Amino acid sequence: MPLDNVVFWVFAPISVASAVGMLLMRNAVHAALFLVVNFFCLAVFFLILDAPFLFAVQIIVYAGAIMVLFLFVIMLLGVDRGDDLRERLVAQRPLALALAAGFVIEITLAVRTGIGFATKAPGGFDAVNDPGNAQAIATVLFREYFLPFEVTSVLLIIAAIATMVLGQRKARAVTQAELRAMGAAKETGV
């Protein structure tokens, strides 16, 4: 059995199990930690798919930055409260499970008719990755996808500004009546 096959069959069950674990955990912190496991599994898949740059980015950006942000907000909002698992909508759960089963079957059939289960990746990816994966991606990124790259930088600035606007505590305007009441309170106090 070739090595990448072994790696796939070791990490595929772990990634699915961690996703299911995230779905079933009542505690948000436990769910976040399961999601980190899932992100690491996906990073390993990127590695065996000859994308070492995305492997590093996945671990740094997702497992590092994004999950730390998630955990920070979970801690900020309080972790002691468990999720309320009562379902208020009638038939939401059976319908969701039926939809999920249908979706998986549909994808499997589409993949079977589209590329077939026996299609192996052609060799020669090393030539595409020449001189190295990061350099090759940089060449494609800064030649063919330069405009999207610049638009992404604008998007990041907009997101940062939007977060600052959303996160600030509003200084509430004081009405005239409140001002008079405050003045009256001060006078009676003196």
Add this chain to the structure above:
Amino acid sequence: MRTPIAYFVVLSGVLFTLGTLGVLLRKNALLIFMSVELQLNAVNLALVAFSRMHLALDGQVLAFFSMVVAAAEVVVGLAIIVAVYRRRGTVDVDEARGLAG
């Protein structure tokens, strides 16, 4: 690489479905948001797998862009969730029914 590409794509579909189930079944806005992240990651896996299959780097570049957009989305989304929590004292999406008739 001896693993068929289809395995990766089917795994990506299964992970995407689990993310969809999370969005549909969970009540905590943070957990719904985490499920959306799971969906984004599943699509990234499919993109990288197809990039490997077609011997082109465009899929990897697109996955890279989707990671950047996901980072921006997380920042704004978490700020919205914190704002909702400040206003209502809960992140349960069933409680947010101010617009219900």
